[in-house]
Amino acid sequence: xxxxxxxERQLNDYADGLxxxxxxxxxxxxxxxxxxxxGELRQxxxxxxxxxxxxxxxxxxxxxxPGVHARIGRAQSTVGGKAVTRRxxxxxxxxxxxxAAVVLIMLSSAxxxxxxxxxxxxxLPAVVARSAPPPAxxxxxxxxxxLEAEYLRAADELRSALERQEExxxxxxxxxxxxxLRIIDQALQESRAALLADPHSEVLQQMILTTYERKLExxxxxxxxxxxx
Amino acid sequence: xxWIILSIATPLPERxxxxxxxxxxxxxxxxxxxxxxxxxxxxxxxxxTCLRISADPVRARELTQDVFVRAWEKLGSFRGxxxxxSWLHRLAVNVIIExxxxxxxxxxxIEVPLEAHHMSGCAAPAGExxxxxxxxxxxxxxxxxxxxxxxxxxxxxxxxxxxxxxTGVALGTVKAQIHRARKLLKEALR
Numbered sequence: 001x002x003x004x005x006x007x008e009r010q011l012n013d014y015a016d017g018l019x020x021x022x023x024x025x026x027x028x029x030x031x032x033x034x035x036x037x038x039g040e041l042r043q044x045x046x047x048x049x050x051x052x053x054x055x056x057x058x059x060x061x062x063x064x065x066p067g068v069h070a071r072i073g074r075a076q077s078t079v080g081g082k083a084v085t086r087r088x089x090x091x092x093x094x095x096x097x098x099x100a101a102v103v104l105i106m107l108s109s110a111x112x113x114x115x116x117x118x119x120x121x122x123x124l125p126a127v128v129a130r131s132a133p134p135p136a137x138x139x140x141x142x143x144x145x146x147l148e149a150e151y152l153r154a155a156d157e158l159r160s161a162l163e164r165q166e167e168x169x170x171x172x173x174x175x176x177x178x179x180x181l182r183i184i185d186q187a188l189q190e191s192r193a194a195l196l197a198d199p200h201s202e203v204l205q206q207m208i209l210t211t212y213e214r215k216l217e218x219x220x221x222x223x224x225x226x227x228x229x
Numbered sequence: 230x231x232w233i234i235l236s237i238a239t240p241l242p243e244r245x246x247x248x249x250x251x252x253x254x255x256x257x258x259x260x261x262x263x264x265x266x267x268x269x270x271x272x273x274x275x276x277x278t279c280l281r282i283s284a285d286p287v288r289a290r291e292l293t294q295d296v297f298v299r300a301w302e303k304l305g306s307f308r309g310x311x312x313x314x315s316w317l318h319r320l321a322v323n324v325i326i327e328x329x330x331x332x333x334x335x336x337x338x339i340e341v342p343l344e345a346h347h348m349s350g351c352a353a354p355a356g357e358x359x360x361x362x363x364x365x366x367x368x369x370x371x372x373x374x375x376x377x378x379x380x381x382x383x384x385x386x387x388x389x390x391x392x393x394x395x396t397g398v399a400l401g402t403v404k405a406q407i408h409r410a411r412k413l414l415k416e417a418l419r
Contacts, residue, residue, distance in 0.1 A: 008408055008412065009404075009408060012404075012407070012408045012411065043415050044411065044415065047364075047411060047414055047415055047418070048383060048411075050364050051364065051368075051379075051383035051384055052383065052384070052386075054364065054365060054384055055277065056274055056277060056384070056385075057273035057274045057276075057277050058273055058276055058277040058280060059272075059273050059276070060272060060273070060276040060289070060290050060293055061286075061290075062290070064268075064272065064290060064293055064294050064297070065265060065268055067294045068268070068294050068297045068298055068301070069261070071294065071298045072261075072298060072301050217258075220255065220259075220260045220262065220263075221258075221259060221260075223261075223262065224259050224260055224261045224262070
């Protein structure tokens with residue numbers, strides 16, 4: 001307290017709920033008897049409520065992305081024309097796509113192995129192996145079909161975007177991209193053929209969707225490279 | 230071979246492009262379209278903070294760009310321990326404060342004592358869409374140091390201790406600046 005009234009420090013701490021109990025009770029008693037300090041507190045709380053109610057988001061009035069993209073592109077181009085990942089590892093455009101291709105070759109090998117082995121139901125009781133798939137399996141396949149449709153749509157969109165910017169990729173990178181996409185599509189074709197024979201195989205469904213995911217990843221990387229080149 | 234493949238398979242996304250966590254994941258792996266989506270989700274919030282602390286729409290737009298460039302560079306350090314919005318906002322505050330320090334060093338300005346007459350000396354953002362109320366204009370007229378800590382506390386919701394850490398100003402000084410800024414605002418709004 002200062003003289004007859006609550007100090008500025010106390011009033012602010014009181015409004016912020018930071019006063020120790022004994023001091024808060026002292027201020028409580030004073031506010032009950034002092035119209036001046038009670039009025040100051042009301043104004044302070046009104047101000048704090050107003051400040052807290054101000055909009056947290058304000059549109060900047062223009063799209064700032066071109067400037068952001070330009071600066072990101074300049075930062076990348078200063079490292080000898082190579083794309084720099086945020087983890088500090090330097091990747092060339094082609095090595096990014098090549099690394100993704102290694103994963104795809106593994107996936108297509110797995111699909112071939114699975115096809116050669118044939119669907120294995122030996123772990124199931126004979127009566128279950130011969131009976132119709134349970135409702136859960138049908139639901140899983142339906143979900144797979146929905147997800148597959150989404151992947152196909154996303155891949156088509158990315159492909160179209162990439163074709164519009166194809167001239168921005170250097171020829172060696174474009175050739176590597178096409179080669180990888182051919183490998184992916186072949187793996188998908190083989191896996192799809194296997195799935196037709198065994199539509200409720202969750203292993204095959206998982207493999208196919210993972211392959212779609214890798215395809216999208218390659219297309220996104222290629223598109224990102226073409227945008228920032 | 231199957232186990233190798235399954236062990237490296239990514240989880241199946243429900244809505245790959247639209248999920249915020251997925252956007253961050255994609256952007257961390259160089260997907261500029263995913264980063265653009267993050268920009269659209271968060272730019273208004275970032276700009277509001279830059280505008281209120283800088284009190285200059287042109288500078289605020291430059292700072293907003295700085296924030297998103299820095300976010301692109303630092304995205305690999307985001308580990309998901311907090312919300313992405315919180316991480317981005319904290320990064321924005323750091324960018325703003327670094328800019329203040331750089332400009333202070335460049336112009337060799339000395340923080341003038343907080344007096345009531347300074348309320349008329351600082352430029353207010355005139356005609357800025359969305360800032361039509363007296364309170365925002367009054368905040369914009371505060372001296373920079375007081376305005377910064379007041380905005381961070383009263384509008385952005387940071388605690389005194391967090392503000393002291395971010396600004397490098399002693400806790401007691403932060404509180405004193407906020408108290409005086411509140412007093413100036415009350416007087417300006419009478």
